[in-house]
Amino acid sequence: MPLLVVGISVLVLLLLMTKLKLNGFAALLLVAVGVGLVRGIPLEKIPDVLSEGIGGQVGDTMLTIGLGAMVGRVMGDSGAAQRIAGKLLNAFGPRGVQVAMVVTSMLIGVTMFYEVAFIIIVPIAFTLVRVTGAKLLWVGLPMSIALSTMHSFLPPHPGPTAVAATFHASVGLTLFYGLFIAVPVGALIALVWPRLPFIRAMNPSIPPGLVSERVFEDEEMPGLGWSLGVALFPVVLIAGAAVTDMATSGSSPFLHFVAFIGSAPIALLLTLLLAVWAFGPRIGRSLAEVSASCNSAAQAMAMILLVIGAGGAFKNVLVEGGISDYIKDQTHGWSISPIVLAWLIAVILRVALGSATVAVVTASGVVLPLLAGGGVHPEMMVLAVCCGSIAFSHVNDPGFWLFKEYFDLSVVEAIKVRTTYTTVLAVLGLGGVLAVEWALDVLSL
Template sequence: MPLLYVALGVALILVLMIPLKMNGFVALLLAALFVGLLQGMDVNTLLETIVSGIGGQVDDLILILGFGAMLGTVMAEAGAAQRIANTLIDKMGVKRVQVAMLLAAYILGITMFFEVAFVLLIPLVFTIVRQTKMNLLWVALPTVVGLSTTHSFLPPHPGPSAVAGVFGASQGLTLLYGLIIAIPVGFFIALMWPRIPFIKKLKPSIPEGLGTSKIFKEEEMPSFFASISSALIPVALMAVLAVTEITLPEDNSFRHYMEFFGSAPIALMISLLISFYILGPKIGRPLSDVMKSCSNAIKPMGMIILVIGAGGAFKQVLVDSGVADYIQELTSGWDISPIVLAWLIAVILRIALGSATVAVMTAAGIVLPIAQASGISMELMVLAVTSGSVAFSHVNDPGFWMYKEYLNLSVAEALKTRTTYTTALAILGLIGVLILNMFL
């Protein structure tokens, strides 16, 4: 019966979110209450479980989300994002514009949400297309593939960070393993997809009125070094932590300090504090403007934090009500890789729910007992879930409609291009996780 109750809970989420258009936070909380009551939990105990699940999920993640959003907005409103993209294109040339935009998407996508980085980079895509007369998809597809890749594999992005928190996985190792998969997979899809015959036949035009985001003048932008430092300092600190976790014993003093400075919240905070100066007074931008950017960044974060917190509540109900133990016992004898099973659960939820954030948090709660009993690296289990959550982007995904409208595509054309590349990204991500598991 516990699995039936979970299935009914997921079905409730589907009904609330799809036909009733309820937001993910309320849907997840109602599902958590529903499953807990079906499992016979005392109402007061259930309330305590939900509260502890929310608190346990957003404890350090709220710092990651807050600092990451502020850093991304400070970079965007100082012109740092445009500087990174422009410099890469200037250095690599028009012939390598796809690689340049992919690298820009990787760099910006690590610290920015998909939608934010997309809106920042798309005016540059439009400018390149106007100047070179290239096909819009030839330049845009590598950009969005890069952003989808960072969204799927790399902390401190919300999805991987949240699942790492649920599984108790190392953020640094998740980033390191994610980079090993993301770099080759992203490059392959970004460079191959625009060359597929049925995509090459598409000739979308730049839509009217959507290329109006601010384009900074040369003298308004910070230096390339300042811009890229702001983006990569967190990645560098987290990568050093990952290396120390692999190579140094637990009582090593350098590893001890890196566990502090290389943790995702502290790494992001350090980068943010440095950006206050190098992207503020150093380039003639008043500190008050920088602080305004920080305030602007936090306003849209409320619902994202609530959804992730509700996902933690749903997970905790599954644990405290005994569903997690039941799933662990049931799946212990299954002749299927826990990695594949975790990926499949995330894929199914992504197809049904549309929102990758809701899908990944729901999947994490269901997969947790499987991950704990598998003996497989928790970091790889994180990547199995998050790579599955990017698959099959279609009409119930808000990112699908943003992609469609900005690239002036019909629904059928968006399905041919975005749905196929996100699915390929998920499949190759799964293969990458399975290969890494052979060596870890």
């Protein structure tokens, strides 16, 4: 049974990494090869499947994570991150640091990919941890939860946008309804989860090399305008491109240019160039010092990128092994509410494959025929599928490894933290979708 293979492979991976202490990169590749053999992928094709999975995942994330880490380290070594962190502390107070992270993450995360926003904000979270003496998860977890919610629930992120196209739903209305669900649900979990006893018992450290250890005096730090300007520069480019794409149609050289500079890699590359000058020669730091900051960030990212790439290989083996087709066949014809069915299929696919994109695309295809006669608003179907796709993030999800490595958690700890919060987000999200659908039905009577 394909789902049994998935379950056993996850258990083997946990055994290799927790009991045998095998490196995560090697363990993921080893389990991926085993799954490929069991699922009948020809021997000669397994290396290509692994390479495609690594290439696709690293190709999607390396530029974003690498450039973002360099920007963050340049800001940290110049004192810019400390300047922003200090202003957040002044505005919200030491006891309001979590609220500051939630507000910042939700504003930035509305239009930015989880990974991109994570890389941009995490240096500020690290600096707040160092300045306040708070635990890493106390500050960083609200940030991650808020970003996960925005990325998974709302267009113009790729999953929700793709599903909206499948269901012929209004992207604008999906965003409008989704905000009523995502903001309260995300904020609730972001503020509650770090307070749970099993989370508070964990005390990971900031991974070395990702943040400056120096504490700057006020006169040594760049001004708030430059610090915020550089931090928000990629947000403006990416958000501007997303809004332009939603508000316009057709094709023109100007729209192509906006899409180009608003793509995450180009936006971050431009931001890095701006940061190199703004926090280098402009304030009297040599280019050699700025280059050293970039090199330090790149070295710290090497193992993180390897593990994320191996996670992509594991995911690709599951997809090529026919797991998604099996689930699609088994769930076809289930007679339950279209909203619940859409959510449930997305959950099953997410658990089995780890890919939220595959989960939403496949689930939307399965339940699309039910939409015509189901009397359900298509925007609610979009949100149901997207809520389901966030559930049960675990070892076959490359985003799981990004979270684990940046917060320096063991595999078991990361499962306790991330798998639980993503699952609760999915369940509460479904409740929100059903409530909004009911409200819309009442208002239309």
